[in-house]
Amino acid sequence: VHVGDFRPQGGPLHGFRRILQSIADHCRGLDKSEQQSIVGKRAVSLARYEPEFQWFVDKEDSAPDLLPDAARQLLFQDLWGMLHALGERQPLVLILDDVQWADELSMEFLEYLRAQAQLAPLRAAILATRRTGEPCPSVDEFESRPGVVSVRLGRLEPDAVRMLISDMLALPQVPSELSDALFQHSEGNPLFLTEYLLESVSERLIWRSPDGNWHAGGGAAKEQNYARIGLPSNVQDLIAHRLDGLSASARRIAETAAVLGQVADLDVVSQLFGGREDQLFDALDELRRRH
Numbered sequence: 001v002h003v004g005d006f007r008p009q010g011g012p013l014h015g016f017r018r019i020l021q022s023i024a025d026h027c028r029g030l031d032k033s034e035q036q037s038i039v040g041k042r043a044v045s046l047a048r049y050e051p052e053f054q055w056f057v058d059k060e061d062s063a064p065d066l067l068p069d070a071a072r073q074l075l076f077q078d079l080w081g082m083l084h085a086l087g088e089r090q091p092l093v094l095i096l097d098d099v100q101w102a103d104e105l106s107m108e109f110l111e112y113l114r115a116q117a118q119l120a121p122l123r124a125a126i127l128a129t130r131r132t133g134e135p136c137p138s139v140d141e142f143e144s145r146p147g148v149v150s151v152r153l154g155r156l157e158p159d160a161v162r163m164l165i166s167d168m169l170a171l172p173q174v175p176s177e178l179s180d181a182l183f184q185h186s187e188g189n190p191l192f193l194t195e196y197l198l199e200s201v202s203e204r205l206i207w208r209s210p211d212g213n214w215h216a217g218g219g220a221a222k223e224q225n226y227a228r229i230g231l232p233s234n235v236q237d238l239i240a241h242r243l244d245g246l247s248a249s250a251r252r253i254a255e256t257a258a259v260l261g262q263v264a265d266l267d268v269v270s271q272l273f274g275g276r277e278d279q280l281f282d283a284l285d286e287l288r289r290r291h
Contacts, residue, residue, distance in 0.1 A: 087123030155188030
């Protein structure tokens with residue numbers, strides 16, 4: 001299993017860097033013949049994007065002088081060849097997190113992998129995750145291609161929230177006051193749940209004893225404290241980032257609806273919005289697509 005992650009405004013193939021580093025570390029432990037079979041002369045082109053592969057480059061090897069399109073094709077062939085050779089030894093799992101922030105070269109390589117796998121099966125499963133609130137036309141298009149399976153995950157149910165808290169803290173018994181409060185605060189969003197759990201630790205509603213075990217209290221007093229857990233800064237930043245990406249009309253509706261509560265009457269929203277009906281429905285459609 002090799003894991004990579006994308007970040008906003010990252011460089012070419014930046015989401016594959018950790019995967020390439022992990023593969024390079026793995027290959028260093030192999031004998032010379034296996035290194036040659038998996039990496040070999042592919043190291044020359046790979047080293048341009050992950051310096052760890054310079055370790056495999058022979059002194060007499062040098063990068064060919066190619067036009068950009070030919071250089072990109074050679075890179076894709078070498079990446080594919082290395083993954084194919086690794087998969088022949090042992091099936092692979094590649095995990096790419098936050099693919100909505102993937103750079104153009106990375107998306108082109110994912111498409112190359114998809115197309116090649118239709119012709120010559122690759123013994124690898126590629127799991128890419130994305131945030132549904134982040135618009136990304138290139139990922140939307142990729143999801144519709146043959147061989148790509150898209151799975152939309154729903155929010156966690158209360159029992160799943162309790163199990164996740166138990167697993168993260170190694171708590172055999174999670175007080176219902178804690179799990180219920182975190183479910184209410186996070187609304188079953190796994191990212192928000194994690195951040196609220198960290199906030200609970202920072203506010204010492206959950207604490208660690210000298211023996212290394214985590215503890216969480218219950219009862220009416222604790223229930224009131226859990227209900228008052230503040231909005232974590234990372235969640236604030238994420239919400240602000242998503243609001244900044246909205247049009248002015250969509251943002252005004254989102255802020256209005258937030259004041260009205262979880263269920264907002266359309267007539268009330270329309271009156272508070274104050275704009276034309278077509279602007280209202282365009283903004284609502286934008287919010288629906290970004291949800």
